[in-house]
Structure formats: structure tokens, C-alpha cells
Amino acid sequence: MPDTSLSALAAQLAGKQISSRELAQTYLDRIAALNPAINAFITVDAEKTLIEAAAADALIAAGQAGPLTGVPIAHKDIFCTEGWLTTCGSKMLHNFIAPYDAHVIQRFKAAGMPSLGKTNMDEFAMGSSNETSYYGAVKNPWNPAYVPGGSSGGAAACVAARMAPAATGTDTGGSIRQPAALCGITGLKPTYGLVSRYGMIAFASSLDQAGPMAPSADDCALLLNVMTGFDPKDSTSLEREKEDYTRDLDKPLTGLRVGLPREFFAEGLNNEVAAAVEAAVADLQKLGATTVEISLANSKLAIPVYYVLAPAEASSNLSRFDGVRYGYRAPEYTSLDDMYCKTRAQGFGAEVKRRIMIGAYVLSHGYYDAYYLQAQKIRRLIADDFGEAFKACDVILGPTAPGTAFKLGEKSDDPVEMYLNDLYTIPANLAGLPGMSLPCGFDSKGLPIGLQLVGNYFSEAKMLNVAHQYQRVTDWHSRQPEGLK
Amino acid sequence: MKWETVIGLEVHTQLATQSKIFSGSSTAFGAAPNTQASAVDIALPGVLPVLNRGAVECAIKFGLAVGATLNRVNVFDRKNYFYPDLPKGYQISQLAKPIVEGGALTIVVDGEEKTVHLTRAHMEEDAGKSLHEDFHGMTGIDLNRAGTPLLEIVSEPEMRSSAEAVAYARALHTLVTWIGICDGNMQEGSFRVDANVSVRPLGQAEFGTRREIKNLNSFKFLQQAIDYEVRWQIETLEDGGRIEQATVLFDPDTGETRMMRSKEDAHDYRYFPDPDLLPVKLDEAWIETVRAGLPELPTAMQARFQRDYGVSVYDAAVLTGSRALAAYFEAAAQKSGQPKLAANWVMGELSAALNKAELDIARSPVSAAQLGTLIARIQDGTLSGKLAKQVFEGLWEGAGEVDAIIEARGLKQMSDSGELEKIIDDVLAANPKSVEEFRSGKDKAFNALVGQVMKASKGKANPAQVNDLLKAKLQN
Numbered sequence: 001m002p003d004t005s006l007s008a009l010a011a012q013l014a015g016k017q018i019s020s021r022e023l024a025q026t027y028l029d030r031i032a033a034l035n036p037a038i039n040a041f042i043t044v045d046a047e048k049t050l051i052e053a054a055a056a057d058a059l060i061a062a063g064q065a066g067p068l069t070g071v072p073i074a075h076k077d078i079f080c081t082e083g084w085l086t087t088c089g090s091k092m093l094h095n096f097i098a099p100y101d102a103h104v105i106q107r108f109k110a111a112g113m114p115s116l117g118k119t120n121m122d123e124f125a126m127g128s129s130n131e132t133s134y135y136g137a138v139k140n141p142w143n144p145a146y147v148p149g150g151s152s153g154g155a156a157a158c159v160a161a162r163m164a165p166a167a168t169g170t171d172t173g174g175s176i177r178q179p180a181a182l183c184g185i186t187g188l189k190p191t192y193g194l195v196s197r198y199g200m201i202a203f204a205s206s207l208d209q210a211g212p213m214a215p216s217a218d219d220c221a222l223l224l225n226v227m228t229g230f231d232p233k234d235s236t237s238l239e240r241e242k243e244d245y246t247r248d249l250d251k252p253l254t255g256l257r258v259g260l261p262r263e264f265f266a267e268g269l270n271n272e273v274a275a276a277v278e279a280a281v282a283d284l285q286k287l288g289a290t291t292v293e294i295s296l297a298n299s300k301l302a303i304p305v306y307y308v309l310a311p312a313e314a315s316s317n318l319s320r321f322d323g324v325r326y327g328y329r330a331p332e333y334t335s336l337d338d339m340y341c342k343t344r345a346q347g348f349g350a351e352v353k354r355r356i357m358i359g360a361y362v363l364s365h366g367y368y369d370a371y372y373l374q375a376q377k378i379r380r381l382i383a384d385d386f387g388e389a390f391k392a393c394d395v396i397l398g399p400t401a402p403g404t405a406f407k408l409g410e411k412s413d414d415p416v417e418m419y420l421n422d423l424y425t426i427p428a429n430l431a432g433l434p435g436m437s438l439p440c441g442f443d444s445k446g447l448p449i450g451l452q453l454v455g456n457y458f459s460e461a462k463m464l465n466v467a468h469q470y471q472r473v474t475d476w477h478s479r480q481p482e483g484l485k
Numbered sequence: 486m487k488w489e490t491v492i493g494l495e496v497h498t499q500l501a502t503q504s505k506i507f508s509g510s511s512t513a514f515g516a517a518p519n520t521q522a523s524a525v526d527i528a529l530p531g532v533l534p535v536l537n538r539g540a541v542e543c544a545i546k547f548g549l550a551v552g553a554t555l556n557r558v559n560v561f562d563r564k565n566y567f568y569p570d571l572p573k574g575y576q577i578s579q580l581a582k583p584i585v586e587g588g589a590l591t592i593v594v595d596g597e598e599k600t601v602h603l604t605r606a607h608m609e610e611d612a613g614k615s616l617h618e619d620f621h622g623m624t625g626i627d628l629n630r631a632g633t634p635l636l637e638i639v640s641e642p643e644m645r646s647s648a649e650a651v652a653y654a655r656a657l658h659t660l661v662t663w664i665g666i667c668d669g670n671m672q673e674g675s676f677r678v679d680a681n682v683s684v685r686p687l688g689q690a691e692f693g694t695r696r697e698i699k700n701l702n703s704f705k706f707l708q709q710a711i712d713y714e715v716r717w718q719i720e721t722l723e724d725g726g727r728i729e730q731a732t733v734l735f736d737p738d739t740g741e742t743r744m745m746r747s748k749e750d751a752h753d754y755r756y757f758p759d760p761d762l763l764p765v766k767l768d769e770a771w772i773e774t775v776r777a778g779l780p781e782l783p784t785a786m787q788a789r790f791q792r793d794y795g796v797s798v799y800d801a802a803v804l805t806g807s808r809a810l811a812a813y814f815e816a817a818a819q820k821s822g823q824p825k826l827a828a829n830w831v832m833g834e835l836s837a838a839l840n841k842a843e844l845d846i847a848r849s850p851v852s853a854a855q856l857g858t859l860i861a862r863i864q865d866g867t868l869s870g871k872l873a874k875q876v877f878e879g880l881w882e883g884a885g886e887v888d889a890i891i892e893a894r895g896l897k898q899m900s901d902s903g904e905l906e907k908i909i910d911d912v913l914a915a916n917p918k919s920v921e922e923f924r925s926g927k928d929k930a931f932n933a934l935v936g937q938v939m940k941a942s943k944g945k946a947n948p949a950q951v952n953d954l955l956k957a958k959l960q961n
Contacts, residue, residue, distance in 0.1 A: 093530065363755035
């Protein structure tokens, strides 16, 4: 595919070189050609997409276009989308046509951006490889024998394969950043509360946050402008003045203080990933940044803390999937309890059931203090570490994941090994901080490597500035998988 | 052995907000099933709760009215359990940090005042309804009620009889309707009582094992259920049995309680703070605004009635049975200038007529101004008490204003002493035997003569005047 940056596409649309319908059709054709091999989409509905594109064309013709009007986008199947099947990657919702739009969907609709379809994901966003989806695993476009990461694996893969110029994702413990890293694209998880969670099917409410996924930081800044903003329907949405996230993109990095957490470059990190991240640090230094070693001492507890808190919230959030009002219901049962048991036993996959059981356990009488309360205390300590670190630096840099993409099936029998993939991404969720991943190289197998930036609260514009300046002097983000071009 | 009963009550009051506690749906009663259930109420995937500040204000009002501590930061928790009429699979409630803690309510039983302390009051959402009939072996679910705001008010186990429990429930009912946070409609479930009942040997310090009687929706059932339960517990213990902790239901048809679930079946609700809702913060300015909107409270009004109107403790308590009744009394008292007489009329004639007609004070056919005028006519001598009752009947029937009824029906008390003297003379002349008896020392004969005079005047003579004139004439 030629240049698919959002600003380039928007310029072509504004200059009437291409219509939104034509653009959407180009992507629909590419999805039709590539998706059978990649499985990035759960639902594609060309008719709906083209109707939305025609509406965008009308806006453009009427001179009422916004910055991204007519540019199509793919949505993670976790967002309720009116009239579209919304499955959350689960058999439990295999028949659920959402009767309303999530706040994020409303915003993209209001911006005139047609939906290309609903992307595949780990079931209820629980997974780091996209292998837990009821709709089958997504394949990594760089090598279909490898996983794309998860849970926003379909989103990352469809962008990497240029089946969509951009996609929405959600990130509870790294679900935007880790697949972005494994698929060689850019993805950003905003500060908790910046993007409304209304209509986004909840996994762990205190951690979930939606964000943009696209090839470049420039794209992500434009998408963030659309996604963010106060929503009275989400009590955890933050009421603050609207920002333009593109405003600082072109600022020089002179004087930027980059914090390197010693714990993120320690044991367990793949050598090739370490080398690529260190090379990126050197690139930033050439751009005028200085580095400082920092410590996030409690971050080593992030995984155990996360695997108490996230399942606890999930066990409660997923109680509504009971077969009573919508979604899957077991075909045969003998009593109410039997209906509940069979529906949930048949409707949920193994990973979801594992987390519901962990969550129910840590909240149960006699264990709450030892697990849930203790985890909340450590969560605070982890956040405090970041607060201390940001006294010495402007942005924290490290690897996004400990390694590159792994083979399908390689870790699916070992949950703990799988969970370790989110070692570096989880701390930002626990602290509510913004984090992003951007491509910084490839390993010897030709698989992408991602570096992670974690910023202070509301420093998205600063992080995007750093990423954009890095992407001006590197081309990792614009490379496309061989054979899919 | 002598036994002592120990009772604590948990009362669910439905808060009188227009919309639900976490959604914008209406809370009006009686709509067609599921027509007042929004995406949030039916717990579609992805929806989120937003707290209704009106419900919080109701809770603040209650806390202020009972002199409780208002927790400046209070927290909503999730109470997790599965039931078809609980759409989210959890109820949003408050466990560890409720909005209201402490406070007290004064009750009067057998003329004795008693203070019942409150443990706490917390906000929560109601569940929907399961309809087990009309669906041919299936259960219908109506989610109109799901998300209706409730304030659960928990007392300390300080009541010692069903009479005290009923007095407490009534006082609480009066208070929550008085301050306007609940419509008090027990048939529609706006005020539901759970009673925790145990017995112990008199003098024993530890409590006995309690059983909880669920969902009592009338004061009568509350009394009956507790009385039955206490008898059952005492009999069980005296027969050498043990009381197991349990939840029971009261069956009004049999007058008995029966086991719903034992302690072993108790749920582990896995409470934890709801991550979708921020802690509720009460700032002083908000509390003061709410305080300024509170009406004068029953206890303050009782003291004022005693002080300003000279009514008794008992009368003050009765007259403040509801805000409408108190307002009626006060208007009648002021109009008549005779507060004590007004109290007697309101509690006597008026209440009796209202009870008989099954009418609420708000729908009384006789207005406070009319009653006040009527009392003023007694005071100025226009009417005797007996005639006043006839005028009252006229007012009740809607026959017009007080003076018009007196005029039209000729009920004016006889004030012309000449006319009265003539009647007395006639009576004395017609009853020489009675006159003779009186003069020979039989006082009873005097009363007979008074009766004759009243009869001859068709009740319009002033009895005091009759007494005086008759005495004077007989002693001549």
C-alpha cells in the first residue's frame, strides 16, 4: 500500500482526489483478500461501511468535513456498535447485535469516519496472544505462524497488514501496546479517564482504557483528538479542557530527560529487544535528549497485583452474562441454577473461566484482606514509584514486551508464561498513567520490536512529540510485511 | 423461665426521586413491565452507572433528621449474587463506608418515651421483580423497579417487644414521609421492614441466636410476625431445642413464619468497592443547603406545640403523626385562638370521621379554617358543644360555611335570658313533683329539671346559663 498516513488520506479526501467510498472500497477489497489468512476481523459489513462512507462524502461535498472525515477505521469488537454484531471475542455474545453506540464509536461517527468492521480480540480482552478468541486466533502479518499479541490483536494485525489505516484498541494490562509492539505499529493507551468507557465492554473497570492504534505517532495524535473528552455517562471520565494532541509533535527534543528504569532492562529481557531499545535511546540522544537511570522498585509486583485486581473486577463485570436477557443461553437445562451453570460453562472459554474463578476467590470471605486489599495497597506503592521517577525525568522509556512475537500455541498451555508478556506494560495501567508503544527495529527472525514510553498523567502530547521526532529519523513504523504489500 | 425479646429492624425506604439511582429512567410505580428499564437498568454490555445526586440529598436529609454522622466520603460497593431480576449479577450498595452512621429515633410506648439508636443507613439500588404466575411454568422478569433508589436504615437491637418495634417502624415511617424522602406507600413497597428477632433468658447479657423475618409490608404484619416468632422461639427453647440462624418469611394467611434459607445457604456476596463509581464526597456547603431545605422536624414541633399551645406530651405526639396533620392542627388552632380545644377536635371528632370514611387528613372535607371558625363559635358562646357537632356534620356534608350552617339550621345557642326564663318558668310549672323533691333535698331532681329545660329549648340553651337561672329560681 502507498502512504496511508491519516493526514495524507485526509488531504486526498479534502482535495477530492479520492472519495470516501472509493477509499473504503480499497480497504474492503484488501480485507477480502487478506483477512482469510490473518483473521483480524470478526465482522465485516461492506454495505454498512459504504453507507457511512457515502455520508462522509456528502459532508465533504457540503464543506462540513472535519480533519479526518471520510477516513475509514476498524473498531475492536469490544465497543458496542449499533446494528453491528458485538461479540467481545466470545461465544457468550455470538448473537449480540448492540442496540447502541459506545461513546468512542459515537465520536468517530461524529467525526465522519466510516467503520471498516469489528476486529478480532482475545475473549473479553483476556489474553496476550489473541488465541483465546472464540473466533479463532489472529495471525501476525509479519509471519502467520506467530501471534499478533493481544488482546487488541485483530486491531494491530489489520493495521500492520494495512487492511485499515487505523484502529481502535483497549488496554487493561497492555492490550494496545503489546500487540502494537508485536505487529510493528504505534499504539497509545491514554491516561485513565481521558477516553470514556461507556459502551466499551468492561474487563477490569479501574484499568480499562481505550486508545488509538495506527502506523505512526502522528496518526495516533489525530485519532486521540477524536477519542478523548468528558462523557457524563462515565463517572470515571475526567472533566478537563479539550487538548490538541498534535500541538507539540514538531517540537525539538533538546533537553528532554528520558528515564530508563533499571528494572525494565534486567533479567528476562530478550537480547535483541534490549539492543534495539538501546539503539533507540542513542537515536533520541542524538536528537538532544539526555538519559537518567530511575528505579520502579515495586513494579516487580505488578503482575501478581494485576492478577488479583483485574480478575476480581472481571469476575463481577462478567456476571451479567447469565443467559437471561441477551447473548448465549444453554439450549437445555433443568433449573435456574442449571441454566446459569451450563450457559456460563458453555459460553465462556477457558481463560475467561480461569480469571472469573481467581477473581471470585480473591474477593471471597476470609481472603479479601489477604489478596484484594493487599493488592490495592501495592498498587498505590507502584503509582508512588512513578511519581518519584517523574521528578527526575519527563518520560520513561523501556521495552514494551520482554520479547518479540511467539509462535501460535507456544505459550497457550502455560498461563503464567503468557502473563509475563505484560511485565512492562501493566505498571502504567495500575498507576493510571499513559503509555505507548512504537516500532524500534526487528529481530533476526524479521519480527518487529516495540519500545514503550510511559508519561506522567496527561502528558500524551509530550509522548507523541517524542515518538514523532523519533519516527522522523527512523522508518521502522513505515515498513510493511513482505508479501502483503 | 422469664424470657426477654430482642429486636432490631432493617427498613428499606424507597427514595422519592423522579429518576433511578444510577440511570435516567423514571421511578413511577405501575407502568407496563419493562417500559421503564433503560440500557443501564437491563445491564447491557458496556453500560455504566451515574449517581443521581437527588438520592444522595435524600440520604443527607435523613442523616440530619436523626442527628447522625454523615460520612463526608462514602463508598458504593458491589454485592455479587446471581438472580434473574438482578441484571448486573450484583447490586450496588454501601457496605464498609455508608453515607449515614449513628443517629437515634424517639418512640413512645404506653406513654413512656424510649430512644432507639440507629446503626447506619446506606444507599442502594432495588432489584427488579420476578413474576411467577401467568407464564406457564416460566418466570417473567420486570425490570421497571431495578435501579430504584433505596435507603436501608438499620437500627440497633434495642427493641424489647413487638409494640416497641411497631412504634419504631411507625416513627420512622412518619419521619421519612415528613422530610419528604419517601412516599411511605407500604402497599407499593416503598417502606419494607425486615425484623431480626431473638430471645434470651431475662438478665442474660449475650444475645440469643437471631432469625430474620423478611419483607414485612404492614405494621400489622410486623406485629403478628414478631409475636409468632417470639412464641415459636421460646417454645423451641423450652422444649430443649436450639435456634439456628436463618432467614424466614411471614405468611399472613396462616400467621406463621417459615424458613426461607438457613445460615449454611447464606451467600458469600464478595463485596468490593465499585470501580465504576467514584467515592461520594459531601462538602459542607452541600450539607448546609440540604439542611436549610429541611422542614421543622417532629420532635422539635412536639416541643413547640407543648410550649406554645399548652397541649400534653401525648397530644403533641399524636398531632405530629404526619406533617399534614400537624399543619392542619396548627391552622385550626390559630384560626380559633383555642389550641387545646382545636387539639381535642382534631384528635376527636375529626379523626373519628376521617377514620370512618377511610380518608387521609389531606382529603378532609372539613378544612382547618372551617374547624377553626367552628371552635371560635363555641368559644364566643354562639354554639354549645352539642350544637357544634351538628354544625361539624354540616361542614362534613359540604353544606357551606360555619355561620351559614348555623343560620340555615337555626343552631344558634339561645342567648336571650328572657326567652330562657320563660322556658324555665314553664318547665317548673309543668313539673311540680321535681321541684318538690329538689326542695326536700334530692339533688338528682335538679338534673332532671335541667334536662327538661334543654329539651324544651331544643338544645339551644346554654347549659351554664340554664344552671344559674334554674338555681336562682328554685331558691326563691
